[in-house]
Amino acid sequence: METREKILRAAAEMLAEDMAAKLSVRAVAARAGVSTGSLRFHFPTQRALQDSLLARIYAHLLPGDPIRDRTLPPRERLLNCLRQVLAPLGTNEDARTAWGTMYRTFIEPEPTEAVRTAYLGHEREAERRVEHWLTVLEEEGALPPGDHTRNVRFLLTVLNGLSVERALPTGGSVLVAETETLNAAVDHVLSTRPAPPAGPARP
Amino acid sequence: METREKILRAAAEMLAEDMAAKLSVRAVAARAGVSTGSLRFHFPTQRALQDSLLARIYAHLLPGDPIRDRTLPPRERLLNCLRQVLAPLGTNEDARTAWGTMYRTFIEPEPTEAVRTAYLGHEREAERRVEHWLTVLEEEGALPPGDHTRNVRFLLTVLNGLSVERALPTGGSVLVAETETLNAAVDHVLSTRPAPPAGPARP
DNA sequence: ACCTGAACACCGTTCAAGT
DNA sequence: ACCTGAACACCGTTCAAGT
Numbered sequence: 001m002e003t004r005e006k007i008l009r010a011a012a013e014m015l016a017e018d019m020a021a022k023l024s025v026r027a028v029a030a031r032a033g034v035s036t037g038s039l040r041f042h043f044p045t046q047r048a049l050q051d052s053l054l055a056r057i058y059a060h061l062l063p064g065d066p067i068r069d070r071t072l073p074p075r076e077r078l079l080n081c082l083r084q085v086l087a088p089l090g091t092n093e094d095a096r097t098a099w100g101t102m103y104r105t106f107i108e109p110e111p112t113e114a115v116r117t118a119y120l121g122h123e124r125e126a127e128r129r130v131e132h133w134l135t136v137l138e139e140e141g142a143l144p145p146g147d148h149t150r151n152v153r154f155l156l157t158v159l160n161g162l163s164v165e166r167a168l169p170t171g172g173s174v175l176v177a178e179t180e181t182l183n184a185a186v187d188h189v190l191s192t193r194p195a196p197p198a199g200p201a202r203p
Numbered sequence: 204m205e206t207r208e209k210i211l212r213a214a215a216e217m218l219a220e221d222m223a224a225k226l227s228v229r230a231v232a233a234r235a236g237v238s239t240g241s242l243r244f245h246f247p248t249q250r251a252l253q254d255s256l257l258a259r260i261y262a263h264l265l266p267g268d269p270i271r272d273r274t275l276p277p278r279e280r281l282l283n284c285l286r287q288v289l290a291p292l293g294t295n296e297d298a299r300t301a302w303g304t305m306y307r308t309f310i311e312p313e314p315t316e317a318v319r320t321a322y323l324g325h326e327r328e329a330e331r332r333v334e335h336w337l338t339v340l341e342e343e344g345a346l347p348p349g350d351h352t353r354n355v356r357f358l359l360t361v362l363n364g365l366s367v368e369r370a371l372p373t374g375g376s377v378l379v380a381e382t383e384t385l386n387a388a389v390d391h392v393l394s395t396r397p398a399p400p401a402g403p404a405r406p
Numbered sequence: 407a408c409c410t411g412a413a414c415a416c417c418g419t420t421c422a423a424g425t
Numbered sequence: 426a427c428c429t430g431a432a433c434a435c436c437g438t439t440c441a442a443g444t
Contacts, residue, residue: 161364
């Protein structure tokens with residue numbers, strides 16, 4: 001087996017055993033049975049390793065890419081992408097247990113460096129996905145060119161809010177409220193021009 | 204000046220010069236002109252230092268009753284109101300324990316009728332608050348008259364998202380990301396006319 | 407082209423020792 | 426009670442040297 005693959009598998013194993021595993025150069029290299037230098041040869045930076053790993057995991061977890069479906073208008077496509085993030089959460093019971101593991105893994109324990117970097121890995125992967133969608137829409141001209149990080153953060157926060165609301169007790173229909181809020185968020189993103197290179201706040 | 208104060212100021216300066224400054228033990232200690240041991244004496248952990256710093260910044264940032272303060276433009280007032288919701292959550296440690304009780308109270312247990320109504324009470328109270336703000340802005344003409352429930356739900360979802368993000372491990376500065384997202388949300392609300400009586404989506 | 411492992415410059419935290 | 430600075434156990438990255 002190629003070294004690169006050995007490294008990725010070793011890292012994946014460690015992550016499977018503990019969602020918040022440390023994944024340091026030396027730990028992964030030792031587990032894979034290679035040297036730190038070799039690991040660095042294949043993954044020039046620690047972040048590169050984590051990104052490759054999470055990208056692989058997420059790819060295996062949810063295929064399909066509604067953003068490229070040109071038969072639908074941009075708004076509907078972005079909406080579908082966002083829905084695809086929420087879908088695996090389920091509703092009620094499912095969402096509650098999903099949030100249970102989320103809570104126990106990343107909120108309840110002391111935010112040690114291990115926990116922190118594990119979470120930040122997931123966060124970066126999520127950012128990359130949303131960024132991808134916005135980039136596609138930008139290429140089509142549905143979104144003005146520029147820096148999207150502001151909009152990415154905004155959408156991720158909305159998704160976070162909606163996902164906890166799925167786990168919380170609910171009054172009426174979650175789904176209509178969710179759709180309305182998603183619509184509002186997408187509206188906002190599709191009607192703002194991206195931020196200029198610098199500046200503290202306010203588009 | 205007391206050492207503790209010197210340390211906090213040194214850290215504040217460094218953060219002022221560069222929002223993404225490193226704030227390592229040695230860097231801050233050197234800047235403050237104290238030893239690393241002394242810094243550890245006043246702030247038992249690096250996180251303790253960051254928490255004290257952020258607490259001070261937020262405290263300095265938040266005055267009282269913001270929505271009626273006609274000296275500020277509507278946007279800033281609504282922004283301050285939203286911040287005032289997030290403020291008592293605290294950051295890091297505080298936010299984590301706050302979310303702990305939230306989780307154990309409303310998510311973990313079976314959503315019995317008792318749990319449900321208890322939560323819905325809180326939710327309605329939050330809705331009433333936000334509704335109040337939007338009504339004030341409507342009376343001033345900053346917001347077109349009509350039904351605000353859509354916008355209320357939207358803002359509450361954003362607040363939910365931001366509040367979990369406070370409890371989750373954090374990468375860079377919570378402050379700037381939070382401010383930008385709040386700005387985006389307020390922008391959206393202040394630039395939409397309220398929805399007509401019925402219809403599935405899209406203003 | 408791939409791999410090794412020592413070396414470098416950093417971390418945060420601990421702790422005996424001073425005042 | 427406060428402060429010092431060395432020491433410890435870790436990082437991620439670099440790089441001359443090997444195959």
